[in-house]
Amino acid sequence: MEILSCILLLILVHKPAVFADRHQSGVCRDNREEFGYALVGHDFRTVHADNFGRCFFECSLEERCQSVTYLWNGKECKMNKETKKSRPEDFVENPAATYMENNFRAKKGSTAFVPGSSCKDIVMSGDAQGDGGWTHISRFIMKDQNSMKDQSSTSNSYRTILSNYHSNKQYLLRNGFNQLKNDMGFTQIRFYCFKKETGRVFHIMTNKNTEGADVVKFFTESDTMPTACGSFTRLPDDNSSLAVNCDKWGFRNNNRWGHQSYLNDKRLFSKPIVWQSNHHYQFSRPKSYFCDDISEDMSLGDTWQIFVR
Numbered sequence: 001m002e003i004l005s006c007i008l009l010l011i012l013v014h015k016p017a018v019f020a021d022r023h024q025s026g027v028c029r030d031n032r033e034e035f036g037y038a039l040v041g042h043d044f045r046t047v048h049a050d051n052f053g054r055c056f057f058e059c060s061l062e063e064r065c066q067s068v069t070y071l072w073n074g075k076e077c078k079m080n081k082e083t084k085k086s087r088p089e090d091f092v093e094n095p096a097a098t099y100m101e102n103n104f105r106a107k108k109g110s111t112a113f114v115p116g117s118s119c120k121d122i123v124m125s126g127d128a129q130g131d132g133g134w135t136h137i138s139r140f141i142m143k144d145q146n147s148m149k150d151q152s153s154t155s156n157s158y159r160t161i162l163s164n165y166h167s168n169k170q171y172l173l174r175n176g177f178n179q180l181k182n183d184m185g186f187t188q189i190r191f192y193c194f195k196k197e198t199g200r201v202f203h204i205m206t207n208k209n210t211e212g213a214d215v216v217k218f219f220t221e222s223d224t225m226p227t228a229c230g231s232f233t234r235l236p237d238d239n240s241s242l243a244v245n246c247d248k249w250g251f252r253n254n255n256r257w258g259h260q261s262y263l264n265d266k267r268l269f270s271k272p273i274v275w276q277s278n279h280h281y282q283f284s285r286p287k288s289y290f291c292d293d294i295s296e297d298m299s300l301g302d303t304w305q306i307f308v309r
């Protein structure tokens with residue numbers, strides 16, 4: 001999550017250009033790190049970085065830095081002059097590495113690094129469209145049998161959450177989420193989960209319409225439980241029961257997000273989506289990790305993620 005804080009820092013540094021653009025080009029600020037991958041043989045410099053966020057930050061300050069490969073073991077930050085798109089043959093799996101592109105980079109062939117305009121160029125050229133420009137804000141991954149006991153990072157300050165990049169349990173509370181919305185201007189939330197036992201993927205994003213906007217409001221500032229049907233779109237890999245039964249969501253009302261008894265600070269993780277006694281989405285408490293089910297059974301690799309853009 002520290003990446004996000006770095007990006008925020010960049011926004012502060014280049015405030016006029018980026019903020020002027022913020023409604024059209026949310027994509028610019030958003031990068032996605034790719035765990036388990038490395039681009040090899042194209043680094044122009046290696047620096048020591050205590051964490052991935054620091055590594056990305058170093059890269060974002062350099063005109064020619066196109067991407068980074070962070071090697072977790074040695075805390076080495078490889079600053080690359082190429083990307084996985086320009087050198088796909090050298091983009092390889094490496095479980096101890098993380099790769100990420102620098103969306104603030106100068107375009108190849110351009111002479112000056114002007115954040116505002118290069119940002120716009122990137123959007124125009126479709127360069128950043130690969131992953132849709134989503135920013136990761138929360139996750140839980142069943143990495144080993146003890147993951148459920150991992151220490152959680154819970155705060156109302158998004159800076160605190162963001163600086164706990166390594167945390168396997170990130171809970172940004174509602175006021176902090178609202179602050180993030182105000183500072184970054186995100187308009188959509190994406191929910192993902194997969195549980196091996198049920199074998200179903202739940203994957204939806206809120207729509208860019210009034211219904212979708214009401215959902216964002218519910219998770220940031222309002223207590224009105226928003227209408228479910230019409231507020232979201234199923235993503236291609238979704239094969240959950242939950243996503244095709246929006247009319248059943250809600251407690252006590254039908255066709256609603258949320259649960260009347262959980263209109264609290266943790267609602268993004270605690271019963272944001274419930275279909276009573278059948279299928280829930282939740283990853284907030286030691287034993288309550290539900291993904292289109294209400295089973296307490298967990299398997300390695302089970303994953304929950306929330307993104308915004």
Ligand SMILES: *[C@@H]1O[C@H](CO)[C@@H](O)[C@H](O)[C@H]1NC(C)=O
Nearest residue numbers: 198199200201237238239240
């Ligand atoms: C749902 O999708 C996942 C991931 O693609 C797949 O492994 C699983 O078999 C699918 N389940 C069903 C019920 O179609």
